[in-house]
Amino acid sequence: MPLPTPLISAPALLALLGRGEFWPVVLDCSFDLADSQAGEKAYAHGHLPGARYAHLDRDLSGPKTARGAIDGGRHPLPAREAFAATLTAWGIGPDTPVVAYDAQGGPYAARAWWLLRWLGHSNVAVLDGGLAAWQAAGGPIDRESHRPEPAAAPYPLRAPAMPTVPAERLLAAPAAALVIDARAPERFRGDVEPLDSQAGHIPGARNRFFKNNLATDGRFLPADELRKVFAAFGVPPGNVVHQCGSGVTACHNLLAMEAAGLAGSALYPGSWSEWSSDPARPVARG
Incomplete structure (x- = not known):
């Protein structure tokens, strides 16, 4: 059964599950960049029924190269073959409905959504409002850990x-696309930098803090807003490149644009963690 995409509300998901004919794979992507074990611990304390846990470092990223953040950033994309194998292990086939959520406003669920779309998987949605919205809608909570049955056939590469977009293309043609940076304004300006080697941003980039995509209840703003x-950035979606600190929260802006009917923009996966670690690349502040 096709999901409403790219967002699904908690009441809509509850209604689909209540029919007894809809069996999506649910991914709990909760995470904390400051404590890589926090999301998994929270999963153990309660999650959506039947949910598998998707760890940002282990499952939704590839290994860092020997050169560290210079090549690929703090959360490099996994090899497409490796992520296809992960989907197979989670029991996901090309037509399997997948719902991703987290408890942090959606950035890690958006990363999972983007990765599945990157592999060509269309039947995937993010639970709007995450775990809090599910509980507010009266959704039950499960505390059992779930070991999924692998899919019957390997997930195909499409x-x-x-x-x-790689850093080299942004360097070679800086005016060819608008770069939208999803980090907090103080990091974008270069006032502070708690994670990466330099403070600042890619010259010419504009700032759209990903949390500004959310209403006060933690759900995404309406599509028209x-x-x-x-x-208002004045650039067609196909001429937009999204980045953040390490290619994760940028997916939140990509998801927001898709929810707004503005699909087609690109991701710079290495983002600021890759860009700033090479002293030869230009840096802007302010």
Whole structure:
């Protein structure tokens, strides 16, 4: 059964599950960049029924190279073959409905959503409002750990459905695309830098803090409001490149644009952690 995408509300998911004919794979992507074990511990204390835990470092990222953050950033994309194998192990086939959520406003669920779309998987949605919205809607909580049955056949490799842009292309043609940076304003300006080697941003980039995509209840703003925000940048979606600190929260802006009907923008996967670690690349502040 096709999911409403790219977002699904908690009441809509509850209604689909209540029919007894809908069996999605649910991914709990909760995480904390300051404590890589916190999300898994929270999963053990309660999650959506039947949910598998998807760890940002182990499952939703590839290994760092020997050169560290210079090549690929703090959360490099996994090899497509490796992520396809992960989907197979989770019991996901090409037509399996997948719902991703987290308890942090959606950035890690958006990373999972983007990765599945990158592999060409279309039947995937993010639970709007995450765990809090599920509980507010009266959804039950499960405390059992779930070991999924692998899919019957390996997940097939298909053409990527989500474009990426490397640092070299941004350097070679800086005016060819608008870079939108999802980090907090103080990090974008270069006032502080708690994680990466230099403070600042890619010259010419604009800032859209990913948390500003959310209403006070933790759900995404209505599509028309998001459309106005991103259309105000004055650039067609195909000429937009999203980045953040390490290619994770940028997916939140990509998801917001898709929810607003503005699909087609690209991700710079290495983001600021890759860009700033090479002293030859230009840096802007302010």
